[in-house]
Amino acid sequence: MGHGRILSQCGCPATGGPGSRCRRIVVVTQTVSAPRRQIPRIHRAWWVAVVAFVALVGAAGFRATPSVMIDPFRDEFGWSHGTISFAISVNIMLYGLTSPFAAALMERFGMRRVVAAALTLVAVGSGLTVFMTASWQLVLCWGLLVGLGTGSMALAFVATVTDRWFVARRGLVSGILTAGTATGQLVFLPLLAVLVSDHGWRPASLLVAGVALAAVPLVWFLLRDRPEDVGLRPYGADPAAPLEPRPVATGAGRRAITALTSAARTKAFWLLAGTFAICGASTNGLVGTHFVPAAHDHGMPVTTAAGLLAVIGIFDLVGTIASGWLTDRFDPRLLLGVYYALRGVSLMVLPLLLAGEVHPPMLFFIVFYGLDWVATVPPTIALCREHFGASGPIVFGWVLASHQIGAALVAFGAGLTRDAYGSYDMAWIAAGALCAMAAAMSLAIRRGTRRPPGVR
Structure with a gap:
């Protein structure tokens, strides 16, 4: 005045x-x-969420690409399923192991710089793949470079965005952003499958590189690190609360390790890490990597199998958003128990459904599995926030690392199983049994002291 x-x-x-x-x-x-x-009228937090969604869509599409390239690599270079699966497992493992350090780097350098650098790394790795002549080059390009790049845009990025920009609707936003992984499959897989079938795998690799580079300007100009940077409060925060810029964090690596050592002293961390390792084993590691070649073993065209995997992505979009909505209202432990139990039953039935053509029971599996694909993420993020407070995003990064370790082990193990027995049947059944174990572990997690308001 x-x-x-x-x-x-x-x-x-x-x-x-x-x-x-x-x-x-x-x-x-x-x-x-x-x-x-x-x-x-529209809080800037929602625009930040839109940009984060686009980056996550790209990361998911880049990671899903190798599933339609296993057979072309084998045909052109003569590599075994085990050799190709090893490169994919390196990609999956680095995706997880990079995540907690990426979350800490976002504390130090900001989300915008880290995500832009990650997209550039993906473009370089995918582009260099077209020149490879040996399997170690596949491990270097698609395993190391793309793995590091996509790992920097992993689901710990979701936890960071929701923790900084949202107080209200955190579960819902977590579900929407997590569903970006499904949308990535939906957008990329059918197109990549057609490109691989009609023109070979190299145009598909170049497409991934081009899309990654195209996303860099969007991230650089529209993504902001914190609402305080632009004079705003997080969405849903108390309007009377003062704006207090947070001090710049230092020692990103030390911050990540400190969060891990502190969390590792709790039972909740190991239960969350164990259940999420099984989540990764049963999704990215097994179905995401081997569903297309497994269906092809039964006579189904690669383009049709890739289309079914994309349909999983459609229903995962619905299931994960619904899971985020439910996480705002119900006990996330109970939600995890239900999700893992239903997933285990569906995987044990899958060997009976694979055939050369798409039939109604297979479509039912696709819809059912899609709804449950990564519905586990919003409850897991909520439990990390409850138990570990401000360190929740970084701790979730370590939980995600266990997710990817489980995925990497099963991606490699399922490839060896296929080489040894000529079938994936044992892999499906073992994954179903692991999911039953994860359901029991979820119910053993105690509630934290930082329960969000409105959750029963």
Whole structure:
């Protein structure tokens, strides 16, 4: 508020004596109203979420690409399923192991710089793949470079965005962003399958490189690290709360390790890490990597199998958003128990459903499995936040690392199983049994002390 003051001296006779003049000061105060700050109709947090969603879509599509290239690599170079699966397992493992350090780097350097660098790394790795002539080059390009790049845009990125930019609707936003992984499969897999079938795998690799580079300007100009940087509060925060810029974090590596050593002293961390390792084994490691070649073993065209995997992505979009909504309202431990139990049953039935053509029971499996694909992520993020507070995003990064370790082991092991027995049947059944174990472990997790409001 602005104030103007007008001072005048009165000239009336004074009562204090002859010839004296009144010395009263008349003060006239004029108040000038400052213009009100325009509050945008759409909070900027939602625009940050949109950019994060686009980056996650790209990361998922880049990681899903090798599933349609296993047979072309084998046909052109003569590599075994085990050799190709090893490169994919390196990609999957680095995706997880990079995640907690990426979350800490985002604390130190900001989300914008880390995600832009990650997209550039993916483009370089995918582009160099077209020149490879030996299997170690596949491990270097698609395993190491693409793995590091996509790992820097892993689901710990989801936890970081929701923790910084949202107070209300955290579960819902976690579900939407996590569903970006499914959308990546939906967008990329059918197109890549057609490219690989009609033109070979090299155009598909170049497409991935081009899309990654195209996303860099979007991230650089639209993504912001914290709402305080642009004079805002997180979405749903108390309007009366003061804006207090957070100090710049230092020692990203030390921060990640400290969060791990502290969390590792708790039972909750090991239960969350164990269940999420089984989640990775049963999704990215097995179905995401080997469903297409397994269906092809039964006579199904690669393009059809890739289309079914993309349909899983469609229903995962619905299931994960719904899971985020449920996580805001119900006990996340119970949700995890239900999700893992249902997933285990569906995997044990899958060997009976694989055939050369798509039939109704297979479509039912695709819909059912899609709804459950990564519905486990919002409850897991919520439990990390409950138990570990401000360190929740980094701890979730380590939990995600266990997810990818489980995925990597099963991706490699399933390839060896296929080489040894000529079938994936044992891999499906073993994964179903692991999911039953994960359901029991989920129910053994105790509730944390930082339970979000509104959760039963």
